[in-house]
Amino acid sequence: xxxxxxxxxxxxxxxxxxxxxxxxxxxxxxxxxxxxxxxxxxxxxxxxxxxxxxxxxxxxxxxxxxxxxxxxxxxxxxxxxxxxxxxxxxxxxxxxxxxxxxxxxxxxxxxxxxx
Numbered sequence: 274x275x276x277x278x279x280x281x282x283x284x285x286x287x288x289x290x291x292x293x294x295x296x297x298x299x300x301x302x303x304x305x306x307x308x309x310x311x312x313x314x315x316x317x318x319x320x321x322x323x324x325x326x327x328x329x330x331x332x333x334x335x336x337x338x339x340x341x342x343x344x345x346x347x348x349x350x351x352x353x354x355x356x357x358x359x360x361x362x363x364x365x366x367x368x369x370x371x372x373x374x375x376x377x378x379x380x381x382x383x384x385x386x387x388x
Contacts, residue, residue, distance in 0.1 A: 283309045284375035290331040292318065305331060306352075307378060310368055312342065317351040329355060333371050340364060 286308040291300040292315070307314035313329065321327070325344045330337060342355040360368065 281309050281311055282372075283307045283314075283378040284372050285378050286313070286371075286375055288331050288333070290329055292321075293328040293330070295326055295328070300330075303329075305329075308368075308372060308375065310357075310365070310372060312345065312354060312356040315353040315355060318353045319351055321347065321353055323347055327355070329357075331371070333367070336367060338364065338367050338371060340368070 284307065286305045288305040288308070290303050290305050292303045293300050301318065301320070303318055304316040305313050306316050321344050323344050323346060327342050327344065328339060329342050330339045332338075340357045341359045342357050344353055345356040346354040357368075
């Protein structure tokens with residue numbers, strides 16, 4: 274048995290996006306590797322801290338998904354887990370449409386090197 278704790282399916286995304294940090298006035302380019310209705314996994318983003326608020330934006334088929342998020346964890350390799358919050362019904366529907374177009378990610382053990 275794995276130490277899988279996930280409550281919802283994850284999808285392989287490989288989507289380009291941007292991450293806005295409140296009060297910084299900058300948008301960091303990011304790669305969304307995995308996506309689900311509760312959050313996402315970003316590849317290497319060295320300037321973030323756990324519990325930091327941010328806003329993720331991803332363009333999808335001419336529409337823009339934008340959500341407030343919280344940095345939930347950071348791995349030693351620099352991968353970042355974001356937890357989405359405050360999604361309204363329209364935004365949540367767009368997120369579900371995006372996920373429906375992606376490939377389902379199989380269950381796997383969670384990394385043990387999270388901060």
